[in-house]
Amino acid sequence: MEFLRNLLDKQKPLFQKGGKLENLYYLYEAGETFLFSPKHTTGPRGAQVKDAIDLKRMMITVVIAMIPCLLFGIYNTGHMHFLAVGEEASFGDKFILGLTLVLPIVIVSYAAGGLVEATFAVIRKHPINEGFLVTGMLIPLVVPATTPLWQVALATVFAVVIAKEVFGGTGMNILNVAMTARAFLYFAYPAQISGDQVWTYLGDKVPIDGFSGATALAVAYQSGQEGVNAVSNLGSHNSAVMEGMFSFSNMFLGFIPGSIGETSTLMVLLGAAILLFTGVASWKIMVSAFGGAYIMAAVMQLLAVNEYMALPAHYHLVMGGIAFGIVFMATDPVSAAQTESGKWVYGLLIGVLTIIIRVTNPAYPEGIMLAVLFMNVFAPLIDHYVVKANKKRRLQRATV
Amino acid sequence: MSKQIKLKKGFDIRLVGKAEKKIGNFQPVKTFAIKPTDFIGMQRPKVLVKEGDSVKAGTPILFDKKMEKVQYVAPVSGEIVEIKRGEKRKLLEIKILADTEIDFESFEKFNEADIQAASREKIVDHLAVTGVWPQLIQRPYGIVANPEEEPKAIFISGFDTHPLAPDYDFLLKGQSNYFQLGINVLQKLTKGKVNLGLSADHKSEELSNIKGTEINHFSGPHPSGNVGVHIHHISPINKGEVVWTINPYGVVQIGKLFANGIYDASKLIAIAGSETKSPLYAQTYIGSCVDSFVAGNTKTEKVRVISGNVLTGEKINRDGYVGFYQHQITIIPEGDYYEFLGWMKPTAEKLSYHKALGLLSFLFPKKEYALDSNARGEERAFVQTGVFESVTPMDIYPVYLLKAIMAEDFDEMEELGIYEVVEEDLALCEFVDVSKHPVQEIVRKGIELIQYS
Numbered sequence: 001m002e003f004l005r006n007l008l009d010k011q012k013p014l015f016q017k018g019g020k021l022e023n024l025y026y027l028y029e030a031g032e033t034f035l036f037s038p039k040h041t042t043g044p045r046g047a048q049v050k051d052a053i054d055l056k057r058m059m060i061t062v063v064i065a066m067i068p069c070l071l072f073g074i075y076n077t078g079h080m081h082f083l084a085v086g087e088e089a090s091f092g093d094k095f096i097l098g099l100t101l102v103l104p105i106v107i108v109s110y111a112a113g114g115l116v117e118a119t120f121a122v123i124r125k126h127p128i129n130e131g132f133l134v135t136g137m138l139i140p141l142v143v144p145a146t147t148p149l150w151q152v153a154l155a156t157v158f159a160v161v162i163a164k165e166v167f168g169g170t171g172m173n174i175l176n177v178a179m180t181a182r183a184f185l186y187f188a189y190p191a192q193i194s195g196d197q198v199w200t201y202l203g204d205k206v207p208i209d210g211f212s213g214a215t216a217l218a219v220a221y222q223s224g225q226e227g228v229n230a231v232s233n234l235g236s237h238n239s240a241v242m243e244g245m246f247s248f249s250n251m252f253l254g255f256i257p258g259s260i261g262e263t264s265t266l267m268v269l270l271g272a273a274i275l276l277f278t279g280v281a282s283w284k285i286m287v288s289a290f291g292g293a294y295i296m297a298a299v300m301q302l303l304a305v306n307e308y309m310a311l312p313a314h315y316h317l318v319m320g321g322i323a324f325g326i327v328f329m330a331t332d333p334v335s336a337a338q339t340e341s342g343k344w345v346y347g348l349l350i351g352v353l354t355i356i357i358r359v360t361n362p363a364y365p366e367g368i369m370l371a372v373l374f375m376n377v378f379a380p381l382i383d384h385y386v387v388k389a390n391k392k393r394r395l396q397r398a399t400v
Numbered sequence: 401m402s403k404q405i406k407l408k409k410g411f412d413i414r415l416v417g418k419a420e421k422k423i424g425n426f427q428p429v430k431t432f433a434i435k436p437t438d439f440i441g442m443q444r445p446k447v448l449v450k451e452g453d454s455v456k457a458g459t460p461i462l463f464d465k466k467m468e469k470v471q472y473v474a475p476v477s478g479e480i481v482e483i484k485r486g487e488k489r490k491l492l493e494i495k496i497l498a499d500t501e502i503d504f505e506s507f508e509k510f511n512e513a514d515i516q517a518a519s520r521e522k523i524v525d526h527l528a529v530t531g532v533w534p535q536l537i538q539r540p541y542g543i544v545a546n547p548e549e550e551p552k553a554i555f556i557s558g559f560d561t562h563p564l565a566p567d568y569d570f571l572l573k574g575q576s577n578y579f580q581l582g583i584n585v586l587q588k589l590t591k592g593k594v595n596l597g598l599s600a601d602h603k604s605e606e607l608s609n610i611k612g613t614e615i616n617h618f619s620g621p622h623p624s625g626n627v628g629v630h631i632h633h634i635s636p637i638n639k640g641e642v643v644w645t646i647n648p649y650g651v652v653q654i655g656k657l658f659a660n661g662i663y664d665a666s667k668l669i670a671i672a673g674s675e676t677k678s679p680l681y682a683q684t685y686i687g688s689c690v691d692s693f694v695a696g697n698t699k700t701e702k703v704r705v706i707s708g709n710v711l712t713g714e715k716i717n718r719d720g721y722v723g724f725y726q727h728q729i730t731i732i733p734e735g736d737y738y739e740f741l742g743w744m745k746p747t748a749e750k751l752s753y754h755k756a757l758g759l760l761s762f763l764f765p766k767k768e769y770a771l772d773s774n775a776r777g778e779e780r781a782f783v784q785t786g787v788f789e790s791v792t793p794m795d796i797y798p799v800y801l802l803k804a805i806m807a808e809d810f811d812e813m814e815e816l817g818i819y820e821v822v823e824e825d826l827a828l829c830e831f832v833d834v835s836k837h838p839v840q841e842i843v844r845k846g847i848e849l850i851q852y853s
Contacts (some may be wrong), residue, residue: 037742040775042716046840047830048706052750052759054777056743058784058834127778154710171781260799278755282786338785382452387800392816398638
């Protein structure tokens with residue numbers, strides 16, 4: 001380590017004021033502080049010791065929490081491919097195929113976003129923010145494995161610039177950056193991120209007869225249109241490739257088509273366990289969002305006028321990206337409600353809205369994306385009223 | 401009506417090096433200093449003495465031109481050896497070389513009946529000229545109280561929950577009669593109540609039987625001992641209201657003044673911290689130089705000496721002076737080192753309120769830590785939410801308040817409770833902050849904005 005430290009110290013004057021590469025100081029600093037925690041000490045007045053946490057550690061915790069989803073997503077990408085083309089393949093083959101598809105997306109996402117971050121850091125002369133560690137991983141997990149790489153890059157650049165940097169960078173943004181990237185893709189290039197054809201990678205192979213690439217939500221929606229029982233329709237769907245693909249238990253496990261990281265509710269819950277145990281994400285948001293979704297789905301079931309609405313409420317929690325969205329997107333502390341009571345309302349409404357959008361809006365089979373973005377916009381309003389109540393308590397006290 | 405208040409929010413920073421309840425045999429302290437910078441809100445300090453003058457304990461040496469009535473006096477008798485000024489001739493220290501035998505100015509003596517008979521005005525004047533007045537702190541703002549005002553109540557916290565804080569029972573041992581007399585004096589200053597907050601977890605031997613006060617008990621982690629927290633739960637400060645606070649030491653000092661007719665600045669201070677060879681108490685006077693306590697008493701040479709505790713204290717030199725209001729010095733390792741991948745290394749050696757990846761201190765809730773002064777990361781925008789609230793046992797939204805201060809939004813600051821806090825009340829936020837904001841500095845900036853607007 002001595003060697004690295006010496007190397008850094010040797011280069012430092014180049015980047016410091018008056019050095020040749022003075023403009024790139026924050027790039028140097030990002031590298032240096034990544035390798036070595038800085039030797040700054042606390043100021044002469046105030047807290048003389050500090051908690052061991054910093055933003056880097058908090059962000060890396062979230063990245064770690066996403067790893068189960070990532071690994072499962074890589075495997076599932078390969079698994080779905082071989083299932084669709086009707087070939088037997090080993091675990092390794094599936095994983096390697098998945099890797100060749102997913103890894104480039106992850107790399108492109110980090111590279112594109114990192115470049116934007118670095119550019120802004122240099123121009124605006126501020127340190128590179130760690131928030132992108134999380135965003136860069138989130139974006140690959142919410143797109144299909146077949147997404148063209150240039151679209152991944154474009155969406156990432158768009159989201160980082162428009163959703164984050166124009167507001168002043170990490171901590172200042174209103175919308176969740178990764179969700180913005182996905183929304184951008186959804187509206188700009190719907191052909192590559194919706195429908196039945198994009199979720200399973202086929203390559204140059206032909207799928208076996210009777211294969212359907214539809215997602216569970218699309219099947220459930222179709223049941224509503226056709227007036228057949230949604231559960232049995234889901235149960236018998238795609239029996240040509242796999243018996244019971246859309247059974248509740250299989251959807252919970254995640255061996256289904258979908259975006260890379262969101263298919264497995266189990267893996268999402270594993271990530272949720274990490275986030276909750278480490279206290280990095282708000283349990284209030286998770287509980288209230290899942291609760292809100294379940295309650296709303298149950299209400300839908302109660303008021304059912306078609307077979308889709310009659311779908312049992314617990315199915316909604318394992319279909320589509322709702323679990324992933326709630327655990328990793330809704331809990332983003334910057335774009336979520338920031339007051340503790342506000343978090344209950346915020347989470348609850350995300351759950352409720354997701355189901356409403358899913359069930360009643362024919363144009364978007366999945367509602368979590370729009371629900372999170374919508375509530376991101378409303379979070380400051382919720383907080384406003386919570387804080388206003390606090391101010392009011394203080395004023396009322398004055399009169400007694 | 402005495403109250404029992406259970407506080408859950410907060411965090412105890414457990415450190416190595418708590419002072420043993422014994423008085424150490426330190427070398428006699430030679431010099432003492434009064435630092436005008438200790439008196440927050442002092443605007444135009446004027447020195448009344450010159451280098452070479454001799455003073456007695458209780459001789460006025462300083463006053464604030466904005467509040468001329470209040471005298472700041474010499475803690476010991478001796479010779480003024482240096483009047484130290486900094487940039488723009490800012491007054492930093494008035495140093496006194498102490499006599500071996502302390503010579504006191506003599507003031508009028510009072511017995512209990514005299515105190516009862518005296519007018520409020522007479523008491524105020526007596527407190528102001530004898531040097532004990534600066535012990536009275538005004539809230540809002542946390543500045544030396546204004547003798548022209550009358551507070552709605554007076555608050556005293558009888559315990560300290562800061563890291564490695566001294567034990568008040570030990571500091572006040574055998575002085576409860578003076579404390580009682582001091583309370584009698586304080587009662588004359590306000591039509592409201594004199595409130596004494598005691599710990600519900602450790603019964604106070606010296607203060608439990610004090611009369612003439614409303615005793616409330618507080619339990620829970622730090623900051624349950626902060627007087628600001630007590631005020632918030634007993635009689636919160638609203639716009640336009642004034643409350644005074646005083647440390648038990650100040651109450652005893654007032655008691656001694658009225659009983660014995662002298663300005664007695666003798667005090668015990670705790671010499672604590674992980675780098676201290678023998679953490680003990682030291683018998684000295686206000687404004688004591690720390691060299692006698694530090695020299696030869698540190699485990700290593702690379703240490704930081706703090707006047708006060710690690711949360712709210714001030715870094716001083718090895719031959720610096722203990723702050724006017726402090727009852728402890730803390731010696732910790734200086735943390736100016738690089739750490740390879742320090743931001744993700746698992747650690748149980750560094751204390752954290754959080755449990756994020758690799759922060760294992762939560763597994764050892766009783767362990768005592770040896771923390772150094774490393775800043776543990778760089779300053780960032782606010783990201784994590786809900787943490788400040790969880791260490792602030794008050795109905796206040798600290799992040800919103802801090803943002804209002806940063807935006808210099810006066811109405812918001814008022815509405816969000818700037819009158820109810822001083823630095824120490826939000827000091828824990830500064831410790832636990834993921835984004836490493838200088839919270840206490842921001843709070844003071846907000847208070848000054850409001851105060852001088």
